[in-house]
Structure formats: structure tokens, C-alpha cells
Amino acid sequence: MADHSPLIEVKNLKKYFKVPSGMNHAVDEVSFEICRGQTLGVVGESGCGKSTLGRTIIRLLEATDGNVYLHGEDITHVKGHQLKQAREKMQIVFQDPYSSLNPRLRIESTIMEPLKYSGRYSSKKKMREEANRLMELVGIDERLRQSFPHELDGGRRQRVGIARALALHPDFVVCDEPVSALDVSIQAQVLNLLMDLQEQMGMAYMFVTHDLSVVRHIANDILVMYLGQAVEKAPTEELFHRTLHPYTKALLSAIPSTDIHKPMQRIRLKGEITSPINPKPGCRFAARCPYAAEQCRQPQQLTEILPDHFVKCCRCREINGL
Amino acid sequence: MKKTEKTTYSLDFMRRLLKGWSSRLGFILLALIILLCLFGPFLSPYGVNDIDLQNMYTGPCMAHWFGCDAMGRDILTRLLYGGRYSLLLGLSSALLAAVLGIIFGVVAGYFGGKIEAFIMRFMDIWSALPGMLLCIMISAFMGAGFFATVIALTVGNIPGGVRMTRGQVLAERKKEYIEAAESINGSKMAIMFRHLLPNVVQPMIIITTMSIGSMITMAASLSYIGLGIQPPTPEWGAMLADGRVYIRNYPFLITFPGLAIALTVLALNLLGDGLRDALDPKLRD
Numbered sequence: 001m002a003d004h005s006p007l008i009e010v011k012n013l014k015k016y017f018k019v020p021s022g023m024n025h026a027v028d029e030v031s032f033e034i035c036r037g038q039t040l041g042v043v044g045e046s047g048c049g050k051s052t053l054g055r056t057i058i059r060l061l062e063a064t065d066g067n068v069y070l071h072g073e074d075i076t077h078v079k080g081h082q083l084k085q086a087r088e089k090m091q092i093v094f095q096d097p098y099s100s101l102n103p104r105l106r107i108e109s110t111i112m113e114p115l116k117y118s119g120r121y122s123s124k125k126k127m128r129e130e131a132n133r134l135m136e137l138v139g140i141d142e143r144l145r146q147s148f149p150h151e152l153d154g155g156r157r158q159r160v161g162i163a164r165a166l167a168l169h170p171d172f173v174v175c176d177e178p179v180s181a182l183d184v185s186i187q188a189q190v191l192n193l194l195m196d197l198q199e200q201m202g203m204a205y206m207f208v209t210h211d212l213s214v215v216r217h218i219a220n221d222i223l224v225m226y227l228g229q230a231v232e233k234a235p236t237e238e239l240f241h242r243t244l245h246p247y248t249k250a251l252l253s254a255i256p257s258t259d260i261h262k263p264m265q266r267i268r269l270k271g272e273i274t275s276p277i278n279p280k281p282g283c284r285f286a287a288r289c290p291y292a293a294e295q296c297r298q299p300q301q302l303t304e305i306l307p308d309h310f311v312k313c314c315r316c317r318e319i320n321g322l
Numbered sequence: 323m324k325k326t327e328k329t330t331y332s333l334d335f336m337r338r339l340l341k342g343w344s345s346r347l348g349f350i351l352l353a354l355i356i357l358l359c360l361f362g363p364f365l366s367p368y369g370v371n372d373i374d375l376q377n378m379y380t381g382p383c384m385a386h387w388f389g390c391d392a393m394g395r396d397i398l399t400r401l402l403y404g405g406r407y408s409l410l411l412g413l414s415s416a417l418l419a420a421v422l423g424i425i426f427g428v429v430a431g432y433f434g435g436k437i438e439a440f441i442m443r444f445m446d447i448w449s450a451l452p453g454m455l456l457c458i459m460i461s462a463f464m465g466a467g468f469f470a471t472v473i474a475l476t477v478g479n480i481p482g483g484v485r486m487t488r489g490q491v492l493a494e495r496k497k498e499y500i501e502a503a504e505s506i507n508g509s510k511m512a513i514m515f516r517h518l519l520p521n522v523v524q525p526m527i528i529i530t531t532m533s534i535g536s537m538i539t540m541a542a543s544l545s546y547i548g549l550g551i552q553p554p555t556p557e558w559g560a561m562l563a564d565g566r567v568y569i570r571n572y573p574f575l576i577t578f579p580g581l582a583i584a585l586t587v588l589a590l591n592l593l594g595d596g597l598r599d600a601l602d603p604k605l606r607d
Binding site: 055058060084087088090091092094095096099100101102103104105113114117118148150161164167168 | 497498499501502503504505506507508509512517520521603604
């Protein structure tokens with residue numbers, strides 16, 4: 001199903017924010033690619049730049065440096081008509097279904113918005129038909145089309161958000177923690193909907209989350225971020241079975257175990273997350289890493305330790321006995 | 323199909339507007355005042371500017387329900403006729419100020435940066451001048467008359483609206499639905515006026531309905547110093563100002579225009595509250 005020319009390619013993407021005390025390195029030198037029909041899960045703790053990464057890729061934020069290629073075309077700094085075209089191919093599903101819908105627009109109008117701005121539809125009637133088709137696609141009852149967002153529950157609202165994102169048949173969708181604001185019972189429904197839609201329409205997802213069980217369920221590859229940097233990237237099962245980076249190990253050890261014969265062996269990290277403002281060169285995790293050594297102060301490279309398994313840690317081989 | 327949806331929406335809106343007793347009272351009161359001002363003068367046996375020196379300062383009686391003023395003119399007739407000017411002045415200047423305030427506020431809040439700094443600093447300078455002084459300056463510059471008065475009243479009320487709206491926009495534009503509108507290629511105009519505007523106007527609606535009353539009294543001050551609507555054309559504020567001198571001997575001279583203004587402001591405030599609730603989709607049952 002998946003052809004192997006990357007649909008979206010991110011190269012050394014950087015996004016810095018100017019803050020009073022210096023530069024906040026929210027995203028620093030992140031690179032990856034996603035093929036058609038594939039899902040990349042991006043995990044990391046709060047404030048590590050996952051959401052900023054997604055927003056920068058789809059051009060809601062302007063990249064400081066680096067490039068984003070969509071279908072091989074550099075879209076990092078395109079403007080006007082080209083930007084409009086690029087945005088139609090890249091969409092986003094937001095985390096909070098309460099603030100991501102305009103409270104004054106009816107469901108149908110919200111879904112019709114992208115159709116209207118695209119200028120592809122000649123009449124309101126056709127737009128309405130398409131909106132109804134989309135509502136059916138994401139499983140919103142037709143009777144709700146004249147409702148306002150606050151009259152819907154979280155799951156339905158998120159479905160509206162998904163319908164809006166899919167309205168123009170994008171190739172790439174950033175899912176910015178789309179289920180973290182939902183009840184557990186609804187989470188599964190929305191996740192399955194997203195996976196079904198991917199199967200039908202063949203989109204690529206970048207799935208941002210801090211929920212590791214969710215990402216295991218949905219992603220083909222996983223990118224682990226720490227303080228704006230990618231620290232480990234591998235196919236999902238590989239990452240879960242052969243975790244190489246000390247941070248990822250700590251992160252995965254926090255997943256509760258359901259097997260009473262295998263109690264959790266939690267790796268507890270000491271200290272606070274270091275500030276992303278004007279970070280020192282070298283490994284950003286070093287301050288909390290149990291294996292930190294002198295060479296960790298040197299700038300680190302994301303290297304392919306095992307096939308398809310990239311790690312940003314100079315002591316990786318040593319620690320894991322490879 | 324579409325037609326019926328539209329009508330049911332406006333019907334629904336009216337139903338919600340008139341649901342509470344207070345907004346219903348405000349609506350009825352305002353409708354009554356407007357109707358009286360429109361048709362009242364035709365029913366009166368007296369002319370607006372008919373001087374009757376035998377009836378100077380006549381108190382309320384059967385022939386002159388609200389009494390007569392210093393030139394024997396029937397106060398009720400003048401009140402009804404003058405209401406047209408007062409209401410129109412108050413409404414149009416409050417609305418104009420609100421519209422301009424909202425537009426500048428949304429633009430400043432949405433764009434931020436230099437545009438915002440320019441608009442806001444300009445508004446700072448603007449509001450540093452006392453409103454009344456600004457009014458007098460503009461009236462003096464543009465001359466008397468209805469249109470000039472509307473402009474004079476409007477100008478002093480713009481900065482408050484801009485500030486208010488900008489604050490609302492700053493809170494609203496961080497929400498994800500604005501980002502969503504951007505990601506689906508919504509134009510700046512669409513984002514500002516389709517997405518932001520409906521979510522920030524609520525407080526302005528209240529402020530506007532309340533400011534109508536103060537506009538009417540401000541128009542009165544203008545006519546008092548010889549600007550604004552010119553005598554002998556009656557206008558509530560001007561009537562109030564005229565009668566002020568005789569407040570001890572003939573209190574009815576100011577009682578009735580005062581009551582008219584107070585009732586109008588009350589009606590507008592009640593209606594304004596109802597309007598805010600009716601426009602909020604979250605309060606729909």
C-alpha cells in the first residue's frame with residue numbers, strides 16, 4: 001500500500017521563540033519523513049515542543065531554520081497561492097475540541113468553512129451536500145447539523161474537527177493530541193475513526209501525544225522528543241522492545257503494567273526538566289541522565305545504531321552493550 | 323427549505339429575546355416610546371413651536387397634560403416631537419461609535435505589532451482629551467445641525483470601544499478555532515469578521531445600549547451651549563437645559579423631559595441585557 005517516496009520530509013527544522021531572557025529553542029534540528037498511509041507518533045513530555053513541531057510543519061508557525069518538503073517541494077517559506085495549495089494538503093486536528101470550534105458557528109457551517117475558502121464549489125447546495133457526506137463519513141448524526149458546538153459532547157466535537165480537517169482531502173494530517181481531552185471510552189472510538197479514515201483515504205498522520213499506549217496502537221514509527229530535540233526514532237515495535245536512549249527507557253518504564261507477574265520497574269528521573277531557553281550545547285538530557293558522563297557535553301548526533309533505529313546519545317552502544 | 327430555516331431562526335431569536343420579563347418590558351417600553359414619537363405629534367392639537375403667551379408656565383392640566391414652557395408651548399407636543407431627534411441622535415451616534423470601535427479594535431487585536439501600537443497610541447491621545455471638549459471642538463468646527471452633532475458625539479466614544487474590543491480579541495485569538503480557520507485558508511478578513519467578531523461583540527452590545535442614554539444627555543449639553551440641535555427645534559436634552567433655570571418654581575418643566583430620558587435609557591438597558599442573552603448560543607435552551 002505504501003509507496004516509498006516520502007510524502008512529507010522534514011529536514012533540520014528549527015523553531016525558536018524570542019523570550020525576554022533569550023531564545024527558547026522549542027524545536028531544534030528535527031528531521032524525519034513520513035510516507036503515504038503511514039503514521040509517525042511523536043511522543044515526549046509536556047513542553048518538549050511536540051505541538052510546536054506540528055504547527056511549524058503545516059505553516060501555522062514560521063520556521064526559524066530548516067526545510068519542510070511536501071511531495072518533494074520545499075514549502076517552508078512559500079507564500080500566497082502556493083501556501084494556500086500547501087495548506088489544503090496539510091491539515092490539523094486539535095487537542096481541545098472545546099476551543100477548536102467556533103462557538104458561534106453551527107456544525108454544518110464549521111464543516112463548510114474549508115469548502116468555502118477553497119473556492120472549489122460553485123454553489124452553496126453542493127457545499128452542503130459535501131458537508132453532509134463528511135458528517136456521515138466521521139459519524140455525526142445528520143440531525144445535529146444545525147446544532148452549536150456546545151450542544152455536542154467532546155467526542156462528537158472532535159469528530160466535527162476531524163471532518164473539517166478532512167474536508168479538502170489532505171495528504172497529511174497533524175493530529176495534535178486529538179484524544180487526550182476525551183474520556184477513555186470515547187478515545188478508542190475516535191482513534192479507530194482516525195485509523196479507518198487513514199485506511200480509506202491513505203493519508204499520512206503525524207500523531208502527537210504523550211500517551212504511549214495510544215501511540216503504540218496507532219503509529220508505524222515513533223519519534224521521541226526531549227526539550228525540542230529528537231532523541232530516538234524507530235519503528236514502533238522495535239522501539240518498545242529494544243529501547244536504546246536512556247530518556248526513552250525512563251519514559252516507557254512509566255507505562256503501568258497489567259501483568260501482576262511482571263511488576264513495573266520504574267526508572268525515576270531526578271531533577272527538573274532543564275530550561276529550553278538558551279540551552280547549552282551537548283545532550284539536553286544529561287542533567288537528569290543516570291549515565292551522564294563528560295563526553296555528553298559535546299554536541300550529539302542522531303545516529304543509526306541499528307537498522308532504522310536512530311538514537312541521539314554518544315554512550316548508547318556502551319550502555320546497551322551493543 | 324432554506325427560507326423556512328431562516329424564518330425559524332429569526333423567530334427563534336425573537337422568542338428568546340422576549341422570553342424574560344425584563345427584556346419584554348424593555349422591548350414594549352421602547353416600542354411605545356418610538357411609536358409615540360413617530361405618531362404623537364400628529365395627534366396633538368398644538369403645533370410644536372406654537373407660542374401662547376397666555377399659557378406661560380401653565381402647570382399640567384386637562385388642556386396641557388404636561389404643562390407649558392416659558393413661551394407657552396405645549397410640553398407634551400414638544401416632548402413627542404423632540405423624541406425623534408433625541409432617539410435618532412442617541413441611537414445613530416452610539417451605533418456609529420460602536421461599529422467604528424469594533425472595527426478598529428478587531429484590527430488592532432488581530433494584527434498586533436505595529437498596527438496595534440499605532441491604533442492604540444492614537445486612541446490614547448484621543449481619549450486623553452476630555453470627551454466633552456472634543457465634542458465642543460468638533461461641533462464648533464463642523465457647525466450646528468443634526469449630522470454634525472452625530473459626528474461630534476460619536477468621536478468621543480470611539481476609544482473606549484476600541485480598547486474594549488481589542489481586549490476581547492486578545493483573549494479570543496489564542497483559541498484554537500482561530501488557528502483552525504487559518505489552517506483551512508481563511509482570509510484575514512474572514513478570520514477577523516466571521517470568526518473573531520461574533521465572539522467579541524457581546525460586551526460592546528451592552529456598552530452601546532447603555533451609552534445611548536449618555537449620548538442623549540451629552541447632546542443636551544451641546545445644545546445648552548448653543549451647539550448641537552438648534553432651537554426652536556425641541557430635543558429632550560435641550561428642554562431639560564431650558565427648564566433647569568426654573569427648577570424651583572416650575573419643576574414640571576424638567577420633570578417630563580427627564581422622565582422621558584430615564585424611561586428610554588431604562589428600556590434600552592433592559593433590552594440590551596435580553597439582546598446579549600439572545601445572541602449567545604450557549605444560553606439557548
